[in-house]
Amino acid sequence: MTTSVMPDTSSQFNRRWARLLLETLTRHGVGHICIAPGSRSTPLTLAAAEHPSILCHTHFDERGLGHLALGLAKATRRPVAVIVTSGTAAANLYPAVIEASLTGEKLIMLTADRPPELIDCGANQAIRQPGLFAGFAVQRVDLPRPTPDIPAGWLVSTLDRALADPAPGAVHINCPFAEPLYGADDTGREDPWSRTLGDWWQGNDPWLKLPGTAAPASEPDWASWRGRKGVVIAGRIPCEQGARLAEWAAELGWPLIGDVLSQTGQPLPYADLWLAHPDARQVLRQAELVVQFGGSLTGKRLLQWQEQCRPAEYWLVDPLPGRLDPAHHRGRRISAPIGAWLDHHPAIAQAPWAASLAGYAGLARARIEAALGDGLGEAQLACRLNDLLPADGRLFLGNSLTIRLVDALAQLPAGYPVYGNRGASGIDGLLSTAAGVQRADDRPLLALVGDLSALYDLNALALFRRTTAPVVIVVVNNNGGQIFSLLPTPEAVRERFYVMPQQVEFRHAAALFGLDYAQPDTPAGLRACVRRAWSRPGGGAATLLELKVQPHEGADVFRQLVSGMARP
Known part of the structure; x- marks a missing residue:
């Protein structure tokens, strides 16, 4: 029957x-x-x-x-x-x-x-x-x-x-x-359609298995290239590869110029400043090979040098497809995971050939300290960002002036996870992306964004009402998109059509979404607010810290530092 x-x-x-x-x-x-x-x-x-x-x-x-x-x-x-x-x-x-x-x-x-x-x-x-x-x-x-x-x-x-x-x-x-x-749940009913898949339902594998990605091949002439004068550029790479890449470059004796998202510890920090120094660029002209790992470079001076350099060969290593080189160098586009590529291309111990570059990085550091003083502006925040990072946490950086100042003025720890949206580099969805980063593994998160970026994604504050680990959102309120202060446009036009000051305070936004809020006005006050946030257990609301700073101060300091390095 x-x-x-x-x-x-x-x-x-x-x-x-x-x-x-x-x-x-x-x-x-x-x-x-x-x-x-x-x-x-x-x-x-x-x-x-x-x-x-x-x-x-x-x-x-x-x-x-x-x-x-x-x-x-x-x-x-x-x-x-x-x-x-x-x-x-x-x-x-x-x-x-x-x-x-x-x-x-x-x-x-x-x-x-x-x-x-x-x-x-x-x-x-x-x-x-x-x-x-x-x-x-x-x-x-x-x-x-x-x-x-x-x-x-x-x-x-x-x-x-x-x-x-x-x-x-x-x-x-x-x-x-x-x-x-809509209808009644049918979970208990016999289902001939689904039953045709047999014991697939009891497993964890796909129904149709397709071949995976092949392992990267070794460059056949690597043994000769590694003994020559090379330069390493580190763009956006995974955090576990950042410190390893820095060690690889150091063993080769090659200078490494690291982007803020490189997670290499930036062995030659403040590159967006010292690359403006003509003598530093003269040293780098000796490079015979440039190897770039990852794309999405942030600093303008690094992008300019990357475009203008003319080594014998230019290699770009990244698992993503496409050229990823807006300067269109002659060389090799190597599509491979960075860790696997390093496995196939071991370094040999050599003395640094461009040791003098460390002196230019030191000069940049001295000029930064002299220019910043003890106040609380967005340049000071960028320079001293390390003091605010949570232990075993993550950092998310917004776009526009925010990430450029951190790239130029900070030296982040090697291997510390740093995230940003530097593909299209838009300001849409920055806070929402930061929320996703935090939810991934319940680690503390420091997010740093500008005021227009926060306004553009204000609804995302709802995602921070209950967090599984402490979260601090720092909104730098310089009253508009001050990245446009660097443009050579007439001031009246610039303010109305580019900077667009909004005259807002985020206290009300924090209250709307039930977030903790503070507006520190000294470095000590900022550090105290952040320490309190990190000491709180997870499960509560995020802390929104608003830094009200002088509108043009960060851009002005940045411009003056670059100009000073260009005139040694």
């Missing part, structure tokens, strides 16, 4: 389809999913909420949600998924998709959609979503309307193929669901 199986209703099969989709994501390393509220995405949301291996994060702002996922992906170095409903909710993910395409985080954008018969006919909240992210998504999967006529093996293997693509960046999976979207 056979047991009859009642057919699924549309809402029940939508749930089965979504469960299989979410289970497939976990087989590719997804452990975090960021979810915004919406009706059309209900099957996906319910599947994520019931999955035992998925940690769900929620936010009401889809633009911030995408950046929250970006921060999680940066810090975990694993793929992170996002679930949103249809219409402009999906479009708000675009900035995070663009950033991931440039910095390599793997995001999986699950955009719920109306079925085809509701597109281009005036239906509510229905837009053309296939191809929404154009060339910024490395893979695109336009799923059909869920139906048991499509084998479960087709769905899981289609997803496997897209998710196994080694290319970094975002994967867009568009998921149309027809109504009804």
Whole structure:
């Protein structure tokens, strides 16, 4: 006697389809999913909420949600998924998709959609979503309307193929669901459709396994190149490789010029100042080989030297695809993980050939100390940032003047995790990204952003109402986008159309979202506020510290220091 199986209703099969989709994501390393509220995405949301291996994060702002996922992906170095409903909710993910395409985080954008018969006919909240992210998504999967006529093996293997693509960046999976979207839970019912996958459900592997990335090859002439005069440029690289790269360069006797995101400890700090010194540039002209690790260089003088240098060869090592060299040097573009590449290219102990560069870095340090004094401005904050860092924590740096001052005036500890959005270098989603970084592993976080950046992502303060570890957000309020003070535009035009002073105080924003707030006005007061924050247990609200500084002071000090180094 056979047991009859009642057919699924549309809402029940939508749930089965979504469960299989979410289970497939976990087989590719997804452990975090960021979810915004919406009706059309209900099957996906319910599947994520019931999955035992998925940690769900929620936010009401889809633009911030995408950046929250970006921060999680940066810090975990694993793929992170996002679930949103249809219409402009999906479009708000675009900035995070663009950033991931440039910095390599793997995001999986699950955009719920109306079925085809509701597109281009005036239906509510229905837009053309296939191809929404154009060339910024490395893979695109336009799923059909869920139906048991499509084998479960087709769905899981289609997803496997897209998710196994080694290319970094975002994967867009568009998921149309027809109504009804709500119905009784069918977990206990017999499910012939899902059962066709057999014992796959009891394992942890993908249904369709695809070949992985090959190990990097050794440069055949490395043995001869390593004995010549080389220079190492360190851009954005993983924190565990920063100290190792610095040791590798030191053993070779090669100067290392490290970006603020290099996490190398910047053995020759303040490069954006001392590279303005003509004698320092004269020393570097002797370089026969320049090896750059990672992209996204911050300092203007470093970018200028990188563009103008003419060694015999220029090598650029980074796991991301593409040229990553805006100066278009003749040389080698080596796509490989930095640690694996160093394994294949051992150093040999040699005396430094450009030891005099340390003297120029020392000169820059002396001039910084003489120029800054004892006050509390944004230049002083950047220079003494190390005094505020939490033990075993993380640092997130905003864009524009903030990161440029830290890059030029600070020397951060080797191997200390430093994060930023330096792909497209926008100010959208900075606080949301910082929230994702903190949630990745519950370590204390110091985030430093400007006032316009904070205003642009003000909704993200809701993500800091309850944190699992102490968080300090420092908002440097210089009353506008003072990075534009460095532009040679007429002052009246500059203030109105570029700097855009807003005359705001963040005390009210902190109160709105229930955050602790202080406005220290001395270095000692700032240090005391930060110490109190680090001593508090996790589980409470973040601390927002607002530094009200003179509008042009930071840019003026920076300009004067660069000018002084250029005239020895």
